[in-house]
Amino acid sequence: MAEPSKVDSRHSPTGLSRNLRRAAGIAAVAVVLLASTAHAVVGVGERKAPTGDATVDANQDPRTRIVVEPARARGAISPLLYGVNHRYAYDGFGMWDSGQHRAYPGLVAQTRAAGVTAVRYPGGTIANTFRWKRAVGPVGQRERSPHGTASFGEPLAAEFGPDEFGQFLEQLDAAGSIVVNFATGDAREAADWVEYMTAPAGSNPRGGTAWADVRADNGHPAPYDIPYWEVANEPDLAAQEYWRSGESEASTHELYAFGGSTRFERQPVATYDDHGPNAAVSNGAAGQVKYAKYPPVAPSGQTVLVDGQEWRQVTDLDSAGTEDVYELDRDTGKITFGDGAHGNIPAEDAVITLTYTSGPHDGFVDFYREMKAVNPDIQVCSAMPTVGFLAAMGSEHAYDCVVQHPYVGPNQLSNDLPVEEFRAQFLAQADNRSAVVAAAQERIRTHAGERSEDVSIVVSEYGHLARSNPQGVEHYHRSLDQGLYNAELLRELIDLGGVSVAMRHTLVDYVFAEPPEGSTAVGAPDNAIIAGPGPETVPQGQAHVFTLFTQMMGDTLVASQVVDSPVHMLQNGDHLQAVTALAGTDDRRQLYLIVINRDARQDVTARVDPVGYRHGSAAEVWTVNGPSYLSYNTPTRPDTVRLTTRTVAVGHGGFDHTFPAHSVTAIKLSERS
Known part of the structure; x- marks a missing residue:
């Protein structure tokens, strides 16, 4: 008998698939309802709701108020929204100690402290040409894979291979998402990988090589927890068309769909x-x-x-x-x-x-068929969210999820802006980026028909592209502002609903040491939520924001509204609402409120009104902040941006709280008996 998996059932492929389908159904209903009702918070940019989502007495004084209605549940919050994109090459970009054949213990502890719940592998562009069978077994016998960036293409070693990735997930108690090779591989290779990672030892669902037994021989009898599988990375981009870039009468999205x-x-x-x-x-x-x-x-x-x-x-x-x-x-x-x-x-x-x-x-339909034949409980995601692909698939051909990468980049921001205007426009982009995700949801509903009820969005990369940077600020991508943006986009995705997984780019990189030759071709080191390399890794503001959300959000979204927040008009005609908020509850009837103050300089004192909620006289308050919105952490000053916790007296009704400039604050209230 195969050894049973020891993974928490909330992340198991069977349990997670069932729960997320239920959550996706709730979220789909919520999205339809919200189309005709109000949003919880007035959006930044130009997307405004006509009225509030919570009941507000217009006769009260006009200072900033945050109204929370815990009795008005709005749907489940997916536990996998607090994830990261991670890459296999260059010793996992500085997190893998190849001499000891382990992840650096400090990095593991820091990632666990951040509460990371999902990790993507083997990365983005470099995943497109990753040959997984070359990356398992004894390290000395492994072979290299080509670099996925066509202009480089140099060989990449895999000391941090699929087994090391699976064991890293177990150390974190996190779920995995894997990108399979569509560029140079085929459906059989992808299905074999599903079998290697998720099938019980002793089984052989497709005949031929019993890949689960190969995994057991390589030292891991139990399956790994990999519920999500993406077919290619960004195949809608011309630079990642690979074999589809040749001449053909079919369009690139048709070739992706049907081969x-x-x-x-x-x-x-x-x-x-x-x-x-x-x-x-x-x-x-x-x-x-x-x-x-x-x-x-x-x-x-x-x-x-x-x-x-x-x-x-x-x-x-x-x-x-x-x-x-x-x-x-x-x-x-x-x-x-x-x-x-x-x-x-x-x-x-x-x-x-x-x-x-x-x-x-092979096309996506072939990958889907072969991979689901191995494990019908996994979620197989299309990485092409375009109208052309979704129309070609229609309601006839199945897909479980659609991938989105809603980055902020030069197309949304001008690099010529002074830093204070740049950061205001950057932080306002969370609303626009969530609108991109909402548009993808609408395309799925339009083309997938009844199937759309079971299709979720997977945001497997998001963040701020390195090519977008304010004047005179060398390391803006390390800054506290990135943490504020991270919090704001998470707030938007939770509020939107229908997003099953979200993963920030990226977990770790060579920030405070010279990177290996070639590694800088795969993105910007400053985007790492934990700055490396190991062993002396340093969590940045984004990591602390993850901690705050995973510990202080709850699992059920409830209605909330910010009234009379300070608003800043921007040079591009948008406006930045300084204070935004999100509220949730858990099964112990604890009430959580997360408040983001995006103002560069001003603290904001707000009246917090938990409508109909009888809470105790003390609140637990966690805050992520630093001396400046440009602050970041270094090996010699690892706590410049930090997470602080304290208990404050709040009485038994509404209460005032001051939210510091450029901060993310979480307040937890417990029900009074």
Whole structure:
């Protein structure tokens, strides 16, 4: 008998799938209702509700008030909204001690303290060409995968492989989300990975290799908790089309949905683990091997060119003489050249290209079918949220979730703005980014019909793109403002409903030490919620905000409203409401209120009114703040931005509380017996 999983049932694929389908149903109803009623908080930007979501007496004085109605439940809050995107390469970007073969203990403790509930792997762009079977087993025997960024493509090692990822999840008591290789892999490879990670040892759901037993032989008999699986990363972007970038009569979204073939003219060849530009250059060695980037290679019509001169395919180099020939394995795309006696050697520095038809390739529908056949309880997500894909899928073809990456970047903000105006416009973007998610929900309802009731949104990356930065501020992406934005977007997503998972980019990176060569090509180190590398990692403001939400939010959203918040008009015509709020309860009838004061300079004193709630005379108050909205933590000053906790007297009714400038505050009240 297989060893049962020891994972908490709230994260298990079966339990989580059931609970989130129920939550998604509640959220879908809530979204429909909210379309004709009011939002809890007046939105920043231009999205305004006509009236409040809580009852307000207009005759009271006009100072800022926060009205909370715990009796008016608005739906469940997914426990997996407090997640992070994480990447496998470069020792997990500084969190993996390859000498001790473990995550740095300090990093584990800090991630647990942050309350991270979901982790994505093996990352974003680099996940697109990750070959998982090369990354399991003894570390010394593992092979490298190509870099997913086409302009780099260099080989990446996987000391932090799938098993290390699964065990890291167990250390955190977190659920996993995995991005499968759509660019250079196929549906069978993805299904094998589902089996390796989630099937009980002793089972073999699809025949062939019993991958769960391979996992057990590699030291982990129990399945890992990986309820979410994304098919590709950002396939709607031109830079991540891979085999779909070739010529085809079908559109790229149709190719993503249903698969197919494409044609490439004089594409530079690759090597087994390198898709970079230099991989196409001959080293002048005998018997060298190159690869088509996107096999399989169609049975006819391919041409290999060496410095523009066509070479001829043969079935057996041993039978060839001193002639320009090669062997080709169409399934793998392997191209083998001669040793000088049996087939010529391409001259050193010659560039080798291949003209060929790539395919046929599997599409999303094939990945979905094969992966669900292994484990019907997992959630298989489409990573293409476009109208074209959703219309092509219609209501006929299934998908469990749709991925969104609602980043703030240069398209939303001008880098020419002075810092105080920039940060105001940046913080106001949370409303606009949640509107992007809401628009995706509407597209799903339009095209999926009745299926849409069971489709959730997975926000598997969000944050602030490095290319967007205010004047004269070198490390804005480390700042307390990023924590305020993190809190505000979480507030928006919880208020919106229908989002099952959200993951901030990124967990950890080389912030306070020189990164390995090539690692900076995969994003901005300053975006890490925990600045590395280990062993001396440093939590930033975003990590403290996660702690606050995971400990002080509850699991049921209730009605709340901010009345008469200070409002700042912005140069772009938007406005920034200084104070926003969100309220929740738990099964012990405790009431939680999270308040974000986005004002750069002014504290705001507000009257907190818990309508109809008989609470005790003391409240627990947690606050994330620092000396400035630009503050961040360093190894020598790790507590510049910090989380403080205290108990305050509040009496038995409404009470006043002062919310510091540039802060996130949580207040917990307990019901009076």
